[in-house]
Amino acid sequence: MKALTYQGTRDVRVETVPDPSLVADDDIILRVTATAICGSDLHIYRGKIPGMKDGDILGHEFMGIVEAAGPGVERVKVGDRVVIPFVIACGECFHCLLNEYSACETTNPGHGAAMNAKGIKPPAALFGYSHLYGGVPGGQAELVRVPKANVGPFAVPDVLSDEQVLFLSDILPTGYQAVINAGIKQGSTVAIFGAGPVGCMAAASARMLGAETIFMIDHNQYRLDFARATYGVVPINFDEQDDPAEVIVEATSGRGVDASIDAVGFEAKGSTTETVLTNLKLEGSSGKVLRQCIAATRRGGIVSVPGVYAGFIHGFLFGDAFDKGLTFKMGQTHVQALLPELLEAIGEGKLAPEVIISHRMSLADAAKGYDIFNKREDDCRKVVLTP
Secondary structure, three states: EEEEEEOOOEEEEEEEOOOOOOOOOOOOOEEEEEEEEHHHHHHHHHHOOOOOOOOOOOEEEEEEEEEEOOOOOOOOOOEEEEEEOOEEEEOOOOOOHHHHHHHHHOOOHHHHHHHOEEEEEEOOOOEOOOOOHHEEEEEEEOOEEEEEOOOEEEEEOOOOOHHHHHHHHHHHHHHHHHEEEEOOOOOEEEEEOOOOHHHHHHHHHHHHHOEEEEEEEEHHHHHHHHHHHHHOOOEOOOOOOOHHHHHHHHHOOOOEEEEEEEOOOOOOOHHHHHHHHHHHOOOOEOOHHHHHHHEEEEEEEEEOOOOOOOOEOOOOOOHHHHOOOOOOOOOOOOOOHHHHHHHHHHHOOOOOHHOOOOOEEHHHHHHHHHHHHHHHHHHOOOOOEEO
């Protein structure tokens, strides 16, 4: 089959690789009909994620048709059209029984031994995302082996197109969980840092839940223009405003927003000190966006973090967060728990995640798609690939 493989920093290639096969009784083989390039894939592309090996198959946003199923699969059958959550969960461990699927204790054997030696449970395995997360081949391919098929694959109705439901795999539930974690309700005010796909899905979700005012902060004007036209946000360009938090506080009677959402994560451009420390590998993440979130949020408010972070952060300003009495909620998305309500919202027309798509390409052109998305060329918001 054809698949997009990692070959080093900024080097991905579509190659011919062996077809996957059933390994466990509860595996399925999926024939991919649509897959997408995620902002998290760009962290890998830029060489920022450890544990990658040459030849690893990328991609964790995908869907398709069940082509084969193991004898233990009961949830889906051959011929079903399904979306695959990017988190691989067993459905039976301590965390899965609490609907905390991204904390599944059993699906990540690769990194688990080293972590468990320190008394720490490993994170759940993810598709196409580093051997730190299980090294499971991803979905930017013609075929994918999907383990734990009685927990992950989610059947979708034929009346909805692939583009309408594809983002149930990651960015839509990730944005939605960020908004839920932020406590957004009717009349809320929220600042969303990052107008990328997750930030936009958070804006859409916040609107659906009744947010009154949404500030959105980014340094790509075309993204801000799209978000303003599509979700009615108040745009703030980071390149034009040195201190967006100050603008937000002034616009909210000197109080700040009810919640801030950090949809940027560890690759935010930080201070000179942070850049030096990151290059020396003395810290792994920029704290610039988190500092802005703390400053923009009112006393007693919430900071919600769907953006990926790694390692130490310089200048976290924990004292300011304590003084304000802020609550922080963060982490990978418990996708499986959110899919039924999100599918219903799409079916009822309350959410239209497909509007984020700007580029449609064949899998054969995936390397070009990565390059365009990485460079923010051609007003690129989201790339969908068709095998």
